[in-house]
Amino acid sequence: MRKTLASLSLLCLLVLAACTHTNIDPIMPRPDPVYSAKLVGRDSIANGSYRGIAIGSSTTEAFSLLEQYRYQKLVSYLGAINTYFSNVMDLKDRLAQFDWLVLDESFDTESGIQIQLESGQVKAITLNNRRQLEQWPESVSSSQAIQVGDKLTLLYTKLESLSQRAAYTPKFERIVLLSRYSYALYDPTKSGAPWRFIYRSQAQSFDGVEIHLQNKKVQYIIVNRFEKL
Numbered sequence: 001m002r003k004t005l006a007s008l009s010l011l012c013l014l015v016l017a018a019c020t021h022t023n024i025d026p027i028m029p030r031p032d033p034v035y036s037a038k039l040v041g042r043d044s045i046a047n048g049s050y051r052g053i054a055i056g057s058s059t060t061e062a063f064s065l066l067e068q069y070r071y072q073k074l075v076s077y078l079g080a081i082n083t084y085f086s087n088v089m090d091l092k093d094r095l096a097q098f099d100w101l102v103l104d105e106s107f108d109t110e111s112g113i114q115i116q117l118e119s120g121q122v123k124a125i126t127l128n129n130r131r132q133l134e135q136w137p138e139s140v141s142s143s144q145a146i147q148v149g150d151k152l153t154l155l156y157t158k159l160e161s162l163s164q165r166a167a168y169t170p171k172f173e174r175i176v177l178l179s180r181y182s183y184a185l186y187d188p189t190k191s192g193a194p195w196r197f198i199y200r201s202q203a204q205s206f207d208g209v210e211i212h213l214q215n216k217k218v219q220y221i222i223v224n225r226f227e228k229l
Contacts, residue, residue, distance in 0.1 A: 039225070050221045053066070058217055097177075103171045104128070113171060121155075144162070192214065209221065
């Protein structure tokens with residue numbers, strides 16, 4: 001069933017979307033994009049397909065097609081769940097809800113630290129310059145450094161301790177938690193979250209798309225159609 005509604009103004013397009021179980025390239029957190037556009041229509045698709053993504057298809061099939069569109073620069077995943085902090089204590093009960101923890105100074109530096117989280121532990125540690133680390137800081141003992149494999153409770157304890165050491169305090173000026181649904185295809189608590197992205201159909205128009213999932217299959221798709229002002 002398809003319904004098309006002409007509507008009023010731009011509501012905007014959040015969270016980002018889906019990924020695979022493989023490593024994701026490190027990302028530089030930025031403020032969410034602001035689009036100067038008006039909503040001109042909305043489709044609710046419960047039968048058929050949207051640009052090849054069929055209702056009832058598996059999440060793996062749908063994501064594979066989305067990745068093709070991304071490589072063609074037709075699709076941008078939205079990463080609007082970016083939560084900024086300046087106090088490590090604010091992380092204590094939040095780490096489990098996010099996929100990335102970024103530590104940096106007030107402005108981005110090449111030595112900013114990106115910590116990928118998965119299944120309740122540290123999956124990877126990468127600097128903004130894309131250098132992979134086994135632990136951070138590299139110059140301290142393994143018992144004090146954040147290491148790949150650390151459980152979230154231990155990670156928080158180490159973060160709290162490192163943030164109080166003068167040599168590392170600058171890297172705690174800006175603390176960012178990001179949700180990228182990096183293993184939404186496989187993690188039971190995230191597998192039902194909608195995938196949200198922008199599809200650029202023409203130079204002066206774009207679609208804000210939500211793929212809603214159930215039992216790892218595409219259940220229905222909402223398409224908000226926008227024209228740039």
